[in-house]
Amino acid sequence: MSKRIRHHVNPLSMSYLDFEISPPELSGHFTEVEIGCAEGEFLFERYGDCPDHQVIGLEIRRSLVDEINDKSRNFGLKGISAVFCNVNTHMTELFPAGSVDRFFVNFPDPWFKKDHHKRRIVSPALVADLISCLRSGGEIFFQSDIFDLAMDAMAVFEENGPPQIRNVSGEWSFMKENPFKTMSRRERFVTEEGLRVWRMLYRLSC
């Protein structure tokens, strides 16, 4: 019988707020972390593009995390792993201060309804947590095809990021292109559909 995988979970439900996590072992390589990695397509492609990086996915759906870790173990891909966690409560338990080179926030869940906005990933608390986990010169890349969601996320970054992190394209500005070669599953889909993607890159001051 096939396993049922939930498409959306409520990150504010008690069962997703209070559970034990296993922080990833950091190898000392350039460390990239995808927030909300789903099935992990981006992780495997990113590692293919940058085999000297350590690539870590964070995901709130445990069955997907298990599948990613099984796949990377079976293929002997030591640089790829996924961690079952809620990024809004566990971030600073996962990574020591100053240990991550780049976070990717690729196409987070939109949670369209107004009273569901509080479930969105990008919050002032998350921005503070990401800043504390970043290495000097480290980066946070965000992208979404939903303009309102991207604008709301930009407001959170612009109002809570500086002076530690700054928008590489200038305050309150989106990037024209994705500066990274690797595409996430959602990015590939929306690109093929010809939809616009809203992107920003923030960098920690050295």
Ligand SMILES: C[S@@+](CC[C@H](N)C(=O)[O-])C[C@H]1O[C@@H](n2cnc3c(N)ncnc32)[C@H](O)[C@@H]1O
């Ligand atoms: C729309 S999918 C995007 C998948 C992938 N990043 C892409 O671009 O194709 C968002 C993912 O974030 C996960 N997610 C949502 N809230 C989360 C949270 N608080 N902590 C960890 N993962 C979360 C969801 O389970 C889902 O797999």
